[in-house]
Amino acid sequence: MERPDLTPVVVQDADSGRVLMLAYTDEEARRRTRETGEAWFWSRSRGELWHKGGTSGNTLAVEEIRDDCDGDALLYRVRPAGPTCHTGAESCFAPWLWRVVTQRQAERPEGSYVVSLLDAGPGAAAQKVGEEGVEAALAGAAESDERLVSELADLWFHTYVLLAARGLDPTAVENELRRRHAS
Numbered sequence: 001m002e003r004p005d006l007t008p009v010v011v012q013d014a015d016s017g018r019v020l021m022l023a024y025t026d027e028e029a030r031r032r033t034r035e036t037g038e039a040w041f042w043s044r045s046r047g048e049l050w051h052k053g054g055t056s057g058n059t060l061a062v063e064e065i066r067d068d069c070d071g072d073a074l075l076y077r078v079r080p081a082g083p084t085c086h087t088g089a090e091s092c093f094a095p096w097l098w099r100v101v102t103q104r105q106a107e108r109p110e111g112s113y114v115v116s117l118l119d120a121g122p123g124a125a126a127q128k129v130g131e132e133g134v135e136a137a138l139a140g141a142a143e144s145d146e147r148l149v150s151e152l153a154d155l156w157f158h159t160y161v162l163l164a165a166r167g168l169d170p171t172a173v174e175n176e177l178r179r180r181h182a183s
Helices: 027-036 096-107 113-120 122-142 145-165 170-182
Strands: 007-013 019-025 040-043 048-051 060-067 074-080
Touching: 019 027, 019 040, 019 074, 027 040, 027 048, 027 060, 096 113, 096 145, 113 122, 113 145, 122 145, 145 170
Parallel strands: 007 074
Antiparallel strands: 007 019, 040 048, 060 074
16 A cells, blocks of 8 residues: 655664665654654555564664655664564665575575575585685686686675575675775
């Protein structure tokens, strides 16, 4: 159900500055957000108020609410308690491949290669990362550009599966790289 009084809300991590999600709010959701200190939105698909994390526990503690220069959009600066995206990713704007891996992890479709690796445990995913790393290095040293790209794709994919198997998000790697760059 579309409502004319909805305002888009960009949700941003107060610590990292990373955009976590886009949602919509109405007057009642904004009132509840102010009263509780946790994000409330209007679910356009369900046509009802929605307390983010009310079911999953992955709430958003709202630190600050800003409106834009036109007054037709809001920014919520939040401290998330767990992943923001329903797929299990830290952000709804995660790389598409990470969304696919976390969705497979959550939904567990039969016959999925991702699920078979996850079921085998982090050691199996780590072994694949090792194998693909060697293949990527060999391709980089002496094979065609196409072969290198193919092997790096395998390496990146298996790296994402290993992160998922360990309960980590690619953002942890990004944060480490940012920390190193700042040093």
